Amino acid sequence: MTTQNIASDFVALLKVGKDHEAAARYNADDIVSYEAMDGPMAEMRGKEALRQKGEWWVTSHEVHSAAVEGPYVNGDSFCVRFTYDFTRKETGERLKMDEIGVYQVKGGKIASERFFYAT
Amino acid sequence: MTTQNIASDFVALLKVGKDHEAAARYNADDIVSYEAMDGPMAEMRGKEALRQKGEWWVTSHEVHSAAVEGPYVNGDSFCVRFTYDFTRKETGERLKMDEIGVYQVKGGKIASERFFYAT
Numbered sequence: 001m002t003t004q005n006i007a008s009d010f011v012a013l014l015k016v017g018k019d020h021e022a023a024a025r026y027n028a029d030d031i032v033s034y035e036a037m038d039g040p041m042a043e044m045r046g047k048e049a050l051r052q053k054g055e056w057w058v059t060s061h062e063v064h065s066a067a068v069e070g071p072y073v074n075g076d077s078f079c080v081r082f083t084y085d086f087t088r089k090e091t092g093e094r095l096k097m098d099e100i101g102v103y104q105v106k107g108g109k110i111a112s113e114r115f116f117y118a119t
Numbered sequence: 120m121t122t123q124n125i126a127s128d129f130v131a132l133l134k135v136g137k138d139h140e141a142a143a144r145y146n147a148d149d150i151v152s153y154e155a156m157d158g159p160m161a162e163m164r165g166k167e168a169l170r171q172k173g174e175w176w177v178t179s180h181e182v183h184s185a186a187v188e189g190p191y192v193n194g195d196s197f198c199v200r201f202t203y204d205f206t207r208k209e210t211g212e213r214l215k216m217d218e219i220g221v222y223q224v225k226g227g228k229i230a231s232e233r234f235f236y237a238t
Contacts, residue, residue, distance in 0.1 A: 004238060007238070008238070034193065034194070035193075036192060036193035036194065069217075069237070070237060071237070071238060072217070072218065072219045072235035072236055072237050072238070073155060073235060073236065073238050074153065074154075074155035074233055074234060074235040074236070075153070075155065077233075077235070078235065079198070079219045079221070079235045081200065081219070098188075098191070099191065100191045100198045100200070100219060102198070102221060114193055114196075115193060116191035116192060116193045116196070116197065116198045117191055117192065117193070118188070118189060118190070118191050119123060119126070119127070119190060119191070119192050
């Protein structure tokens with residue numbers, strides 16, 4: 001599969017809310033994830049660690065609306081834009097998030113993901 | 120200046136159409152630009168080459184509307200989303216473009232830019 005094929009299928013799954021299936025199908029076992037924050041989630045390694053992070057996110061946030069735009073492709077990489085309206089269950093805070101993910105593909109799998117936030 | 124400062128100022132200039140001023144102020148002399156296309160513009164090097172490319176774009180396209188969103192920041196990098204409605208003067212073709220630029224900052228200047236297109 002080309003980067004374009006992978007990007008299109010990955011994003012098609014995200015657009016119908018199948019985030020776990022997208023990650024299960026395309027994340028490399030040794031994927032590295034870079035968040036734009038300090039702390040334990042700044043750099044996470046491994047498909048299983050990211051699966052757990054995804055589960056944590058889903059159970060600790062209530063999503064009111066979400067939009068996924070893309071993919072935007074260049075060479076071995078692609079971008080996806082996410083906009084969310086959600087409530088953090090722990091605090092009751094309602095927040096909007098505007099985020100771009102940049103994914104790098106190697107050998108048919110996503111080798112890294114890096115998230116950028118509107119500031 | 121931090122990446123956040125540079126990203127904010129750079130994007131503020133783009134939002135008011137001052138693309139040339141943004142590039143003049145922040146592009147490194149040896150900036151590398153990666154386009155998602157084959158041909159002579161796939162990889163361009165140098166601030167002056169990019170200035171000429173920018174001039175070519177402006178003179179050969181008529182822009183009907185443009186929107187700039189961002190910046191989206193992570194570490195030494197930031198993203199900008201561009202949406203354009205324009206006409207290619209040579210062919211008269213009217214096109215929409217939805218594009219994300221990823222910029223890497225080194226030593227207070229933009230060392231590279233990479234453009235991704237919605238597909």
